[in-house]
Amino acid sequence: MFQSYSFTVAARFLRYVQTDTQSDPQSHTYPSTEKQKNLGQILVDELKSMGISDATLDSFGYVYASIPGNSPKHLPVICFCAHMDTAPDCSGKNVKPIVHKNYSGADIVLPDDPSQIISTNDHPYLKERVGDDIITASGTTLLGADDKAGVAIIMDMANFLIQHPELSHGTIKILFTPDEEIGRGVDKLDLLRLGADFGYTLDAGERGTYEDETFSADAVTIHFHGVSAHPGYAKDKLVNAIKVAAAFIDSLPKDELSPESTEDRYGFVHPVRTEGIAEKTTVEFIIRDFVTAKLKAYEDWLRDKMEDVLKKFPGTTSEFTVREQYRNMKEVLDIHPQVSGHAVEAIQRAGMKVRLSSARGGTDGSRLSFMGLPCPNIFTGEMAFHGKQEYISIQDMQKAVETIVYLAKIWDEKAD
Ligand SMILES: [Zn+2]
Numbered sequence: 001m002f003q004s005y006s007f008t009v010a011a012r013f014l015r016y017v018q019t020d021t022q023s024d025p026q027s028h029t030y031p032s033t034e035k036q037k038n039l040g041q042i043l044v045d046e047l048k049s050m051g052i053s054d055a056t057l058d059s060f061g062y063v064y065a066s067i068p069g070n071s072p073k074h075l076p077v078i079c080f081c082a083h084m085d086t087a088p089d090c091s092g093k094n095v096k097p098i099v100h101k102n103y104s105g106a107d108i109v110l111p112d113d114p115s116q117i118i119s120t121n122d123h124p125y126l127k128e129r130v131g132d133d134i135i136t137a138s139g140t141t142l143l144g145a146d147d148k149a150g151v152a153i154i155m156d157m158a159n160f161l162i163q164h165p166e167l168s169h170g171t172i173k174i175l176f177t178p179d180e181e182i183g184r185g186v187d188k189l190d191l192l193r194l195g196a197d198f199g200y201t202l203d204a205g206e207r208g209t210y211e212d213e214t215f216s217a218d219a220v221t222i223h224f225h226g227v228s229a230h231p232g233y234a235k236d237k238l239v240n241a242i243k244v245a246a247a248f249i250d251s252l253p254k255d256e257l258s259p260e261s262t263e264d265r266y267g268f269v270h271p272v273r274t275e276g277i278a279e280k281t282t283v284e285f286i287i288r289d290f291v292t293a294k295l296k297a298y299e300d301w302l303r304d305k306m307e308d309v310l311k312k313f314p315g316t317t318s319e320f321t322v323r324e325q326y327r328n329m330k331e332v333l334d335i336h337p338q339v340s341g342h343a344v345e346a347i348q349r350a351g352m353k354v355r356l357s358s359a360r361g362g363t364d365g366s367r368l369s370f371m372g373l374p375c376p377n378i379f380t381g382e383m384a385f386h387g388k389q390e391y392i393s394i395q396d397m398q399k400a401v402e403t404i405v406y407l408a409k410i411w412d413e414k415a416d
Pocket residue numbers: 083146147180203
């Protein structure tokens with residue numbers, strides 16, 4: 001299907017990364033930085049020149065566009081989504097992308113800062129990419145493959161579908177979001193306007209990767225109230241809340257149930273902030289697991305630990321509050337097995353082995369899934385993101401274009 005197609009994904013990618021779209025967590029505006037709209041406008045112009053006439057950039061920085069369906073069947077509307085912003089952790093200004101053709105496997109020394117060396121030791125996935133054309137930045141900035149690769153892949157998919165009207169598919173929605181890196185990527189999203197039934201983000205790494213799971217997440221806040229007294233006359237009266245909190249934190253296990261001691265499918269209970277005076281001390285936790293029911297078990301366990309400490313400090317009282325943060329998207333995706341089934345088949349049809357993966361964190365997709373748009377995550381090839389050694393293989397991006405074209409086709413084939 002792609003033998004005679006000249007992919008446009010690499011040329012697009014090289015263009016998009018040169019527009020600075022860094023988001024800013026300190027900002028209170030939407031989008032957080034106005035410059036993100038510069039890329040939004042470029043994308044709208046390119047979509048329009050392809051013939052996608054409804055492409056628009058709204059005041060919050062979202063790009064919405066649709067490719068009308070041409071299938072006689074009644075099909076669900078599928079959305080492909082990527083974020084335009086880059087991480088605040090590393091500069092995204094004046095990015096100078098470099099193409100390393102036919103990568104040999106040798107170290108890549110970045111010319112603008114020769115101390116930045118991309119080696120297969122630090123980046124074992126590169127060993128699999130020998131022979132590919134690898135794109136890097138020049139040493140002083142990130143590359144922005146996260147997630148301009150996703151943007152470029154979706155744009156090339158649109159280009160392919162427009163050039164191949166004989167390929168039958170339903171209505172495809174395109175969505176580019178701002179501010180994903182600062183956790184606000186869906187805050188101002190208009191789901192009604194988008195009008196999609198199912199979505200896929202393109203924002204995962206190694207070729208063939210499919211992520212249908214994220215953590216489920218709660219936050220716990222504990223306030224310890226001590227008994228205050230003038231320290232000069234406090235004998236047998238004062239109970240210091242700082243010491244109560246310290247004893248409580250010390251009672252937590254060091255070698256399990258912590259982010260520093262867990263990986264893969266294990267969850268954790270993690271103190272993230274503490275603040276206090278003798279009278280009152282607060283400890284905040286984040287609670288994470290792939291199994292939502294386990295959050296409650298961790299919270300009950302944490303509450304028991306708290307009660308144990310209270311017994312050792314008579315007179316102390318406490319408050320324990322739980323706040324829901326986000327939930328594992330798999331709970332939603334399990335209700336719609338075709339979303340993952342079709343994606344897995346598309347990856348295989350594009351000639352790859354599927355790498356099923358779970359995100360030990362939350363994504364815009366997990367929020368979208370619970371807002372009513374089931375939305376797992378597909379690979380783009382982006383690697384080592386948020387830093388100067390970020391890289392991507394052009395062949396991986398092309399495979400991702402093939403994958404989502406097949407995906408559009410499969411949704412049509414499998415419908416009644
Ligand atoms: Zn991303």
